[in-house]
Amino acid sequence: EWQTLDITFIAPxxxxxxxxxxxxxxxxxxxxxxxxxxxxxxxxxxxxxxKLKEKSKAPIMIQVDHGPVAFKNIKVRELQK
Structure with a gap:
């Protein structure tokens, strides 16, 4: 079963x-x-x-912990201030 995760992120x-x-x-x-x-x-x-230095714009990185993980239908959009 697939889960949905909606994240709103504001960079440093x-x-x-x-x-x-x-x-x-x-x-x-x-x-x-x-x-x-x-x-x-x-x-x-x-x-x-x-180890990478923080930035206000950078590639998205996904970190997982244990076991197999699958991702599908990933959408990214930049929000206006």
């Missing part, structure tokens, strides 16, 4: 010197239509030993 903000001035946020995350995260601030990119 940086000043002109490259210093982070605002953490990334998840304003809303829905799992099968049910709200599971509401306005969550993300202090770091991931709990894993992540």
């Amino acid at each position: 903000s940086f000043d002109e010197a490259g210093n982070k001035v605002k953490n990334a946020r998840l304003p809303k995350v829905l799992l099968n239509g049910e709200l599971i995260h509401d306005n969550v601030e993300l202090l770091t990119p991931t709990g894993n030993n992540f």
